[in-house]
Structure formats: C-alpha cells, structure tokens
Amino acid sequence: MADIFKLSLEKDGTGVVVFDVPGPMNTWTDAALAGLAEVLEELKAAKGLRGAIFISGKPDNFFAGANLQMIEKIESGGEARKVLDVFHGLFKKLQDIGVPTVAAVHGHCLGGGLEFALAFTARIAREGKTTLIGLPECNVGLFPGGGGTQRLPRLIGYPAIELILKGTMLPAARAHQLGIIDRLVPAGGDLLAEAKKLLEEIISGTAGLKRPAHDFSGIDQAADAARKEVLKATRGRELPAPMLALAAIRDGLKAPLDEGLEIEKKYFTEVVMTPEAKGSINTFFIKTLTDKPKALMTKGFTPKPLRKVAILGFGTMGRGIAIDVLRNTNFPLLVKDVPEALEPGKAFLKKILEGMAEKKRLKESVDAILSRLDLTSEYGSGFGEADLVVEAVFEDIKVKDQVYKELSKAVREDCLIASNTSSIPITKMAGAVLKPERFGGMHFFSPVWMMQLVEVIQGDKTSRETVDGLLNFAGAIRKRPIVCRDNPGFVVNAMILPYLVNALKYVEEGNTIEAVDQAMLSFGMPVGPVRLTDEVGIDVPYKVLVGMGIPQNSLKNIVGDGRLGLKKSGKGIFLKDGSVDPAVLPLIARSGERKRSAGEIQEGILTDMVKVGKDLLDRKIVDDVRMIDVGLVWGVGFPPDKGGPMRWADLTGLSRKLFGKTFYRQ
Ligand code: NAI
Secondary structure, eight states, rough: OOOTEEEOOOOOOOEEEOOSSSSOOOOOOOOHHHHHHHHHHHHHOOOOEEEEEEEEEETTTTEEEEHHHHHOOOOOOOHHHHHHHHHHHHHHHHHHHSOOOOEEOOOEETTTTHHHHTTTSSSEEETTTEEEEEOEEEEEEEOTTTHHHHHHHHHHHTTTHHHHHHOOEHHHHHHHHHHHHHHEOOTTHHHHHHHHHHHHHHHOSSSSOOOOOOOOHHHHHHHHHHHHHHHHHHHTTHHHHHHHHHHHHHTTTTOOOHHHHHHHHHHHHHHHHHHHHHHHHHHHHHHHHHSSSGSSSSSOOOOOOOOEEEEESHHHHHHHOOOOOHHHOOOOOOEOOOHHHHHHHHHHHHHHHHHHHHOOOSOOHHHHHHHHEEESOOGGGGGGGSSSSOOOSSOOHHHHOOOOHHHHHHHHHTTTEEESSSSSOHHHHTSSSSGGEEEEEEEEETTTTTTTTEEEETTTTTTHHHHHHHHHHHHTTTTEEEEEEOOTTTTHHHHHHHHHHHHHHHHHTTTHHHHHHHHHHHTTTOOOOOHHHHOOOTTTHHHHHHHHTTHHHHHHHHHHOOOOOOOSBBBSSOOOSSBGGGGGGGGGGOOOOOOOOHHOOOHHHHHHHHHHHHHHHHTTTTTHHHHHHHHHHHOOOOOOTTTTTHHHHHHHTTTHHHSSSSSSOO
C-alpha cells in the first residue's frame, strides 16, 4: 500500500508525494484510501517539512474520482456513512496538515479527485486534452459527497451550483478563470517544477491566491432558480441527485464549513441508496462496456482492415448509413441504387453534412467528405474491392433474395455482408448468399446519424468472426452495438412492442390517450407510447401485430380510416398542435372501464417489457442481459437514471416478484 502514495522529502523541506493507484486510472479504492492515510501520517511526522506537493505518477490522470463499483455495492445508509467518514476524515486531515499544500493536476481531476484537490491550499494544472476538471457525480445519479458541495461554492461562489448540477467537466483554462485552479502550466510544461515555485510563493506569502469572501445570503433564491433550471431539463421530473445536491448546497452554505460537511453527508447517505443512483451507475457501466466495441469482440480477434465499403440502397436508411461511414472514416464508399435515386440521395447527404459543418461537427469540408463517395447503378468492378457491404434495399424477401444472388457474384468471397432488415430473419436470407458464414445483420435506427445504437445480428450460419468484423465496422462508424440472434423485432423492437400494445389496451379500457402518454413521460420516456405509434407510422406496429396473430382493433380502425400517422399520411392520432385528434376517439375499440393510476400504467407496461426481456434471455436471443438495457437506453431513450428496463426491474423488486430472482448479479 505504501507504494500507492510515495513520499520523498527534499533537502529544502518540500515533501513530494507521487501517487499511482494500480489500474488505468487513479480511483479511490480501499487501498488508495489506506495509502493516503499512511502518507498523511508520514507527512505529519516528517521533520522540517515546509510544504507538500501531490502529483500523479500516471502520464495523464490526476484522480478520476470515487470507485463506482465500490459505491454501487453500498447496501445501507449506515454503510454509506462509514465510507463518507473515511473520505471526509482524510480530506480534513490534509486540509489541517499545518503546512501549505499544492495539488499538481494533469489529466482527469474529477469527482472525488477534485474533492481531494479542493482540500489542498492551492491547485496548479497543466493544460492538455485530457485535463478535465469537474464534479460529474450528478450524471451518475449521485452528487459530490466528499466535500464538493461545500468546498467548491466556498472557493468560487454561486457558479459552483450549476457546475455541480450539470456535472460539467472543464478544461484547465476555464477552471482557472473560475478560480478552481490557481495556476496554469501550458501543455508540455514542467508541472512539478511549477508546482514547487507556487509552493515557495505560498510559503513566502507572495502567491497572491484569490480567496474572496463570498456572500451566500442569497442562497435560497439561487437554489430556487437552479431548481427551476433542473426541472426544465428533466421535463419536470424531480430526480433525487440534483434535488438532494441542491438541498446540501443550500442548507450547508448557511452553516460553517464543518457543519456544512455534516449536512452534505446526511443528504449523500440518502442519495446513494436511491434506485436512481444504482440505475444511473448501471447506465454508466453499460455505456463504458459498449463505448469501444472491442470489449464485445472475441478476445484476441484481430479485425481485417477495412479499405472500402459499399451500401446497397440509397433510401432513408442507405443515406443515413452513408453519412456515418463518410464522416467517421476515410474509406471510399460505393453506393448502388437505381439511377434516379442517386443524385437526390447525394443532395440529401450534402444538406445533412452542411448542417453538421455549420455546427462545427465535422473535421473536414463537406466537399472533402463527399469526394470519397462513388455512386453506381451497376455491380461493376468497384464491388470486387469492397471489404464490407451493407444492404438497405426494400423490405421484401424476393427483392432481397435477388440482390444477394447478384451481390454474391460481384464481391470477393471474404467480403463481409450485412443486412439492415428490420423484420426478415437473417437465416432466411442467408440461403441466397454465397458463403453465408460471412453474412449477418446490422439493424440501424433512424435517423442513423442521430441514433447511436446498432443491433448486430448473428444468424444460424453467421460465423463468430463475421460478428466480430461487424462489431469492428460499428466501432469505425462510431455506433454503439449490441449483439443478438435472429428474432422477430430483434431486441429493441421486440421490447418496445408491449410499450405500444399495453398503452393501447389501457386506452381501450377508458384511460385517456393523454393520461397514458403522460404516465410514461413522467416515468422518463422521451415520447409517450401513443405518440410514438403515430411517429413511427401507425401501420408499422399494426402490420407487426397482424403478422404475430395479435388482433388490435383500434389500430385496425385507425389505419382503415387512412390514418397512418401525422408525418406519414398527414393524418394520425394527433393534430399538428400536438393535441389528440377528436376524430380518432370513435375509432378506439372500447373494451370496458378500468381507470389506472400513472403508477399502475407504468408498472403494467414495464412488467410486460421485462417478460419479453426474460424470454429473450431464455431463448438465448441475447447472452447478456446488459445487451437489452443498452438497446433500450440508446435505441429508444429509456431513462438513463433507471439503468435500462431489466436493471430497473431488479432495483424495484419487480424481477424478484415476477421470477423470484434478479437479472444482474447483486
Ligand atoms: P427505402 O424505400 O427508403 O429505400 C430503399 C432503397 O433501396 C430505394 O432507394 C430503392 O431504390 C433501393 N433498391 C431497391 N432494390 C434495389 C437493388 N436491387 N439494388 C440497389 N438498390 C435497390 O427503404 P428504407 O426505409 O431505407 O429501408 C431499407 C431497409 O432498411 C429495409 O430492409 C428496412 O426494413 C430497413 N430498416 C428501415 C428502417 C426505417 O426506419 N426506415 C429502420 C431500420 C431498418
């Protein structure tokens, strides 16, 4: 443990502590906390100590914060309190060490890392891409509980409130402007040497550190204003993390620091036990899992280089996929469609890319990007050079069969092929593909350039190497992939069906469309189920249900009335002003009278979604429950504070109630 924090006492009485927690990032593990305790004792005992500097031994990481795995395992308020007492005890000991101290920051200085840095006399930071400073805890359902809600406002005043609530991560220069950082060292500068200079100046009284006395008499008004901003961003949902963070700031700033820290502890023990904290932490973990698709690939797999990609079909989806290939890679891209579809497709790409360029989202000019695009109506020699082809032609098995027969002749035998089908089994289409082991599914979501998710589908004949290759392509075009097997609706559409079906059932039982949609909006879904039906095109779920043999009379009546959705046919369930079209009400096939509360609507819908999820696991459509939660959070905007439907079912006791067990290991 002694090696995590290493003290060397220099001749002039400067203690230099270099710390390095095993692992890629410094986080507050038990060993790191014990190491800090030891080194603080060493410093206290050091003879002739005039001041101390703490600097990370890692090339680009000060401290990334608390260890979320450790926090997730906390099972009671009492346990949380014990952990907090350790952090607070150590940071206070550091604060009261009796000599000036300097935190020398390079790389991430986040959460519990910044709270650590705030206990020093002063902070110096080296500028750089990875030097980010902030308290992002609210983004994982928590708030800064290691003194951050008290020390940061006392250092920089009211701007701290927004930084904490939004979890903003600041570059060093901005943190310096705000007064969090006292000195800046330019990128590449000698951080330790500059930290020593700063320490000398503090010792000699010439540092001129800015420590203005802030007047917090207006804290109630500031907290009220901040609360309103938060509620705007959460569409009225009172999420525990920002609400309790605000309470800690507001109450704590009315008291002296030591009391304020106790107040913060009290609220933190509350927030850490909320299901939203655990849900948000799960979302953080599943995001990390899928940030780099390599984690989903077979260990040791080396992807074949991708040098050229082709897309079949330049319609809604082909265009979207083309945008993501062109803006995220340097591959030449070949697109095939009928001649009349080519120029309109290219004009569409240009329009979308120009919009991105205006928002400074592109690294190159639109012309440079489009220069890699090659359009064709023939299977010419270009296809022989393609390493991967994505098929996005009409959703018609006859068309697809024909396309695969022709394509198989045009490409090399080792060219990967992926279908973007939304409903035709991959295994069924594989029959028309020469060497079907190199063929799988890649189900994108529309609009492709805005939706992160892609489902990678392994048909019966798809080799694992092909799945890995498709995952590699997903990574190259910056998608967040999940892996699944053939299934009607794959994962996301299968899970979303009960969302729509139950909603309609509740409407048929006499609940208003508005009440049903509102129940799911207050649960945190971005779009209510009935509105979603209207937006995707009412005939789409209707046809799916007919295909599954499930009668849905309301949809039948609505579609029969020519209402395919406001966007699709100019007529749907809603009017342009967002209200329900009264003409739809007589088309609802009323089935009785059962008024449900918002809570009952939410539980009813979630129960059926989770049952589908359990079935996907039982039938091995997915091997890992996290794939379902990733799919729902990034495919349909399931609220990130709930961690995905399966994790939420665990956290609320629903999975135990339904199946006597949880989906995740607890
Ligand atoms: P679309 O109708 O907008 O475009 C299809 C394009 O394929 C048309 O431009 C057509 O000319 C072209 N095409 C037809 N036969 C072709 C051939 N033999 N060679 C080259 N091009 C050919 O259809 P969309 O919506 O883009 O759908 C394409 C595929 O993506 C379908 O399998 C669909 O199920 C799937 N999908 C659609 C989603 C959506 O939201 N629209 C979402 C996810 C998947």
